[in-house]
Amino acid sequence: MPARIRTTIYTRYDKFFRIRLLTWDSDEISKEVDKMEKETVSLKEEALRLCWNMRGGLNYDQAMMLSVSERETISKIIKDNLETTKKSGLPYF
DSSP: OOOOOOOOOHHHHHHHHHHHHHHOHHHHHHHHHHHHHHHHHHHHHHHHHHHHTTTSSSHHHHHOOOOOOHHHHHHHHHEEEHHHHHTTTTTOO
């Protein structure tokens, strides 16, 4: 039985990626690769920020496996907690 892989990538955008790739010239391919590299860096940065703010409650592997909605929810909770901490005057490390 094939293993089910959990991913945060929207597969509907990648459904015909190979077909599109075959029709593009080298400039379009280069632009797409650059775009994907930026998205990768952004995702890694977001995962590392979540890990740092969770103070060990979430490791890097777990953060990378979160869905988009899960990352957004955790980020909102962190933002709310940060604002509460600032208002209360307590230190936020």
